[in-house]
Amino acid sequence: MTQLQLFSSTLPKKPYYTDDLFNGLSIAKAEIASKAKYIQHNGPTHMYWLAFDIDRPGAAIDWSDRGAPAPNLTVKNQANGHAHALYGLATAVRTAPDGRKGPLRYAAAVENALCERLGADRGYSGLIVKNPLHRHWQVTEWHGEPYELGELADYLDLSTKKPKIIVEDYGLGRNCTLFEELRKWAYRAQRQGWPGYRQWLDACLVRAQMINLQFRNPLPLSEIRATATSVAKWTSKRMGEGDFEYYVASTHTSEIQAYRGRLGGQAKGKTTREQGIELLASGKSIQEVMAITGASQATVYRWTKR
Structure with a gap:
């Protein structure tokens, strides 16, 4: 599969699109929107592409001089040499509200560092891109396989001392x-x-x-x-409301509350993980440990594999 085919296959079902940014955005099925000059490349629940807006002549080719990984695609405006650089992700990042915080923060750190390395526009919202499927643009495929975030990170310095700037800035x-x-x-x-x-x-x-x-x-x-x-x-x-009442009833029984009180006196200086492992060792079930510690099922399950 070419990267253009991958781009087409990962489009949202009903993306935003436009032929003129000054006329605003419309929404239509992907087969219609894909004929426009600009299109929404990521949907509201997953990120398949990291996109960067590079506003300078030579934007489509100077990534190598800057020590950046090769984009999967560059989409160049032939009139001024400005371009969008697109990096496909082999494992999409879930951006829906139930997405895990760790992968989101890692993806944000990679994106922020890659933006810095490319010298891309930090004011770019990332909602729509120059559509590589439209013949108006000069499109080049530089890298034939999507990246894992770790592969991109190998080119970058993620050891920032100001992690909040990564979150807020770009x-x-x-x-x-x-x-x-x-x-x-x-x-x-x-x-x-x-x-x-x-x-x-x-x-x-x-x-x-x-x-x-x-x-x-x-x-x-x-x-x-x-x-x-x-x-x-x-x-x-x-x-x-019914779900919340059930949660309270199942996790705040008098027995559990009393046990939490006793645990609090015994657990000073101990991490939640240490407390959880001790509870499992004492014979408590995964569900009981979840209720007592507040940890997720996946976390408690990992504690059983310690």
């Missing part, structure tokens, strides 16, 4: 922060009255806009709306 880092901050707020806020979906969606959108204002390079409203909608849908489906 690209996926802003999306990562927005998802994390919005979903943490949503888990608490939804329990205050259990609003109807329309009201809840409006509340999530307002909160997302407030978070976005804290970024030095804010995300576009269309992306904020997509994030707020994703968080609102996810929490409304998985965190109904």
Whole structure:
């Protein structure tokens, strides 16, 4: 499969697209949107491509001089030599609200460092790219296989002393922060009255806009709306009032609460992992250890393999 075929196969089902950035964006099925000059390359739940906007002549070829990995694709404006550099990911990064924080932060760090290495525009929102499927652009395939994040990281220095700058400053880092901050707020806020979906969606959108204002390079409203909608849908489906009452009833019984109290007195100086391993060794089940420590099922399962 060529990288152009891969790009086409990973497009969102209904991406944003336009032929003129000054006329705004439209939404259509991928087979229609793919005929436009600009197109949304990543959907709201997964990132398949890291995209960089490089605004200088020679942008499509000077990545090698800068010690950057070869892009899978460059999409060049022949009028001024500016280009978008696209790096395909062999393992897509889940950016939905239920995505794991670790991979998101790692992807944000890689993206931030690669942006620095390429000398790309840090104000680029990453929502749409020059469409490599459109004949208006000069498209070159430089690397024939998508990358694992670790392969890209081998070219980069991720040892920053200011990790918060990675999160706030650029690209996926802003999306990562927005998802994390919005979903943490949503888990608490939804329990205050259990609003109807329309009201809840409006509340999530307002909160997302407030978070976005804290970024030095804010995300576009269309992306904020997509994030707020994703968080609102996810929490409304998985965190109904009945679900929460069941969770409280199953994890806050008098027996468990009493055990937590005793554990607190014994566990000073111990990590959650150490406490969990001790509980498992004492004969507690995975479900009991989850309820007592608050750890996820996957985490507790790993403790059983210590």
